[in-house]
Amino acid sequence: MNTDAPIPARLITIPLSHFCEKARWALDRINFPYHEEPHAPLFHRLATQRKDPGTVPVMLAGRNRLVDSTEILMHADDALGGGLLYPREAAHRCEVAALEEWFDTELGPHTRRWAYQHLLPQRQLLRELWSRDAPRIEARLLAVIAPLAVRLVASGYRISPASAQRSLGRIQEVFRQVDDKLRDGRRFLAAERFTAADLTFAALAAPVLLPTQCRAVQPALETVPPAMRGEILRFRDTEAGRFALRMFAEERSPRPSDLH
Ligand SMILES: N[C@@H](CCC(=O)N[C@@H](CS)C(=O)NCC(=O)O)C(=O)O
Structure with a gap:
């Protein structure tokens, strides 16, 4: 051994x-x-x-x-020795870190709030999503505690129709700024190659894009409410949306079980 x-x-x-x-x-x-x-x-x-x-x-x-x-x-x-997700060169590293921080604070919380606003009323779907891949005992107990979890999520993330609408505007603004960055034809956001900035943008945009290769549990596009589906299709049809989908398609290796 x-x-x-x-x-x-x-x-x-x-x-x-x-x-x-x-x-x-x-x-x-x-x-x-x-x-x-x-x-x-x-x-x-x-x-x-x-x-x-x-x-x-x-x-x-x-x-x-x-x-x-x-x-x-x-x-x-x-x-693992450095230089894999963050460039070694100081200026590039700073740029990647700044983009990551921006996506963490501005994109992630707003995509989550927007998605939950649409999913919280879909009790059956939500329970199925929360249970998937969880230990069996927790999935069973969710049947009992799901109403409490829904209340805590709604209050913890301050979810309401008005706040979700504001979050949608904030996501659109991040997408607009990423569109601008990509306008010069660059393949990645901050360097010649894939970095933590690209990964963070794509992962935190996933709730508004539902990329096939995403390994977070997510609903199928056909199962979400029509208003949510329409917005997802609009996000997919932006430069930033296409960029995030490409990051998933090209830079997210398949899970070992998908290779067989
Ligand atoms: N800044 C944190 C944010 C992580 C975060 O917000 N996680 C959420 C899930 S998306 C969470 O754990 N929520 C459960 C809770 O707040 O009880 C990070 O980057 O790890």
Whole structure:
């Protein structure tokens, strides 16, 4: 037995979460050894610690406890020698980090709020999405606690028709600015090659695009309410939307089980 084999990190996730897809994609991309521990919402709190921020992804890697997706990407990149997700050159690295921060704070929370506004009333669909890939016991208990989870999600993310409408405007503005960046024909946002900036934009835009290659749990386009479907088709038909879909198609390697 090879006793030097690295112990895989533990990645605690909610399968529906696009921030978790950001971390998962990064780890898959650079072959960082990890094992995913998916949980239904609320149960993720039992898998994390009181002193954590309460969100996932959380990654436990050796003695390191990373409680934010950006920390996870930076740690994994560093651990494998650097230069994989973030350019080594300082100016480029700063640009990638700034774009990642912008998408984390401006895109991710608004795509989530917009998607939940459409999905919260679809109780059956929502429960199916929250249960998928979760431990069986949690999926069963969701039948009982789903109404509480819906209330907590609605209040925690301050979801209402008016706030979702404002979020839609904020997403459209990010897409417009990304459209502008891409206008000069560049293939990637901040460097000659794929970086954490491209990955973060695509992963956090996933709720408004539903890319086929996305490994977060997501609804099928045909199953979402017509107003949501119409908006998704409009986002897919923008430069930024096409860019994110291309990132998924070209830069998200297939899962091993899809290769057979
Ligand atoms: N800044 C955090 C945000 C992560 C985040 O918001 N995660 C959401 C899921 S998309 C979460 O865990 N929500 C559950 C909760 O707040 O209880 C990161 O980048 O990791």
